[in-house]
Amino acid sequence: MxxxxxxxxxxxxxxxxxxxxxxxxxxxxxxxxxxATSPAKKPEAGWSAAWTAAPQRxxxxxxxxxxxxxxxxxxxxxxxxxxxxxxxxxxxxxxxxxxxxxxxxxxxxxxxxxxxxxxxxxxxxxxxxxxxxxxxxxxxxxxxxxxxxxxxxxxxxxxxxxxxxxxxxxxxxxxxxxxxxxxxxxxxxxxxxxxxxxxxxxxxxxxxxxxxxDVSGGERPAKRDGVVLFGDSITDGFASTTDENRRWSDALAERLAKAGDQRPVLNAGIGGNLVLNDSAWYGERSTNRFTRDALDLPGVGTVVVLEGLNDIGFYEGDHPTYKPAPKVTARQLINGHRALIREARAKGVRIVGATLLPLGGSDHYGKHSAKVSDAFNTWVRTSGEYDAYVDFDKALADPDDPERIAPAYDSGDQLHPNDAGYRAMARVVDLKAL
Known part of the structure; x- marks a missing residue:
């Protein structure tokens, strides 16, 4: 596609x-x-990406x-x-x-x-x-x-x-x-x-x-320190308040500025996006669009990847916008992330992985998705293949039922955070990891 x-x-x-x-x-x-096979692209002199949106068909x-x-x-x-x-x-x-x-x-x-x-x-x-x-x-x-x-x-x-x-x-x-x-x-x-x-x-x-x-000529000298958040609807900001800039990318940019480390934070999320497969509604698979939508943006130095819930969750429920949905294994999902890691390393960009958020009770949840999510999150935490990781799974889980997102952070569908949940995601990031 x-x-x-x-x-x-x-x-x-x-x-x-x-x-x-x-x-x-x-x-x-x-x-x-x-x-993905293109040679490493040098940052464009003088310009930094200040805002981005990933194109879709x-x-x-x-x-x-x-x-x-x-x-x-x-x-x-x-x-x-x-x-x-x-x-x-x-x-x-x-x-x-x-x-x-x-x-x-x-x-x-x-x-x-x-x-x-x-x-x-x-x-x-x-x-x-x-x-x-x-x-x-x-x-x-x-x-x-x-x-x-x-x-x-x-x-x-x-x-x-x-x-x-x-x-x-x-x-x-x-x-x-x-x-x-x-x-x-x-x-x-x-x-x-x-x-x-x-x-x-x-x-x-x-x-x-x-x-x-893109901007140039600001008070800060041009640096390769932009942070791209790459992923699906949770990165895109689904269920955040319209016109209020309440996505987790907004919350992270504000936190960095408050900490005295103001720098570009760029949102390359697409709602419904998958790591391994294309979709007419939800964009090209991440392994196709990663270089174009994230790594080649001017001034980028770090990418945070949060993606995989749709790969495993569309198979589990009745999702008329994506049929037939293949049954994706933990190994297949991990290999997809490894491809992203290789692309980032080839471009000289730091890459940070993220655990998948709890999905219990949502239309993405089932025995298979729960098993694959747990295996994938364990790999993110323990493999050391990412340069660093952020544990959204633990940060947003309900203490009384870790399979589910905490009610205070739930937008109502038991899958996407609300404004408070997106702020919680930004809080849990170790800024030194960026």
Missing amino acids: TAVATATALALTAGAVVTGAHAVGAHTTSPAASS PSTGFKPNWSESGFDGQTLRQVVRVTEGGDRARIRLSNRYGASPLRIESATVARTADGAEKGAAVEADSVRRLTFGGKRSVTIPAGADLSSDGAGLRLAPMESVTVTLHLSGTTGPATFHAQSFATSYRADGDHTTDTGGKAFGETTESWYYLAGV
């Missing part, structure tokens, strides 16, 4: 020209160019989204929170799963207006037009990713940023990130430079085309 970049350039009457795997004045890659989801219908003569406005500051910003866009070239007519970046009631509004004096190879417009080939040029915009860590894209033509199905737990906005026509949010009458809880925000 891996998308293959066509990398065929179109002659444009206006805008930047993308040819092969390179853009004039911009950075573009294809999935084929960043596979268009699909239905748990909430309505616009990915399958796409966009037509509309403006898309999306709000994200960066965990690194700087004097310049650029965005990373993805048409990885697009069936046709994607035309970006214009794009802006701005600081988000203060206050939840502001919705799609931005700070009036902060709107910056983005360019791609010096041009305001660009066409991204099907299957390709692309970075904008840098724009002068001072951002502070933990500040919200608004990215606005004018999609003047019909896009077709859109590469997106299904579960954002943040509100995105849409309007008819071109509203890229609007400072108010009045025109943006439609909303969704997904991100589209936007795969990252």
Whole structure:
């Protein structure tokens, strides 16, 4: 299910020209160019990833989204929170799963207006037009990713940023990130430079085309110290409070900053993702997307891996979104994690493993999943194959029934943490392990 970049350039009457795997004045890659077998990639000088989201193929989801219908003569406005500051910003866009070239007519970046009631509004004096190879417009080939040029915009860590894209033509199905737990906005026509949010009458809880925000020139010198959290819906932040930045990645970034060790914390989770198998709803398997979505992000030094509950749990219950679900053994799951460890070591990135959270009482629970979860967690704790590990299983377990997540941390489905549970996950991490 891996998308293959066509990398065929179109002659444009206006805008930047993308040819092969390179853009004039911009950075573009294809999935084929960043596979697990690619050579070690050096960090890009001066740039650090400050926010990221792992792209997914268009699909239905748990909430309505616009990915399958796409966009037509509309403006898309999306709000994200960066965990690194700087004097310049650029965005990373993805048409990885697009069936046709994607035309970006214009794009802006701005600081988000203060206050939840502001919705799609931005700070009036902060709107910056983005360019791609010096041009305001660009066409991204099907299957390709692309970075904008840098724009002068001072951002502070933990500040919200608004990215606005004018999609003047019909896009077709859109590469997106299904579960954002943040509100995105849409309007008819071109509203890229609007400072108010009045025109943006439609909303969704997904991100589209936007795969990252990078910064440079901040108070901290550029370092390779970014932390990527890689995994499934628990990493993605499922059941966290929408628009409040309550994922465990947010809690960890805040804890690091409070401890005087502020650095980027990047969320590369995909709800439903699996280590060993692809899914139409839940993204490419982790062993396919790991290098692209985690290791190759600029400035990354450490990855924390929390994944495997879906590999073992989808087999156990009735999951109509993933059928037929194979019966995965502990050895198969461990071997999948070993592949991730090898990829990280080849890139010179520190890799930290995590035990699987308790799943008793959930729709992922059964005799097989309980047995495999216990065996896998024992391997994480005792094998020494990861550079370090964090024990979420013990930290979030109910003292009276360790097979289950503690009621204080349970979102209600006995599988995903609530906001308090995500904070507990961040608290249990040994910051020196990062």
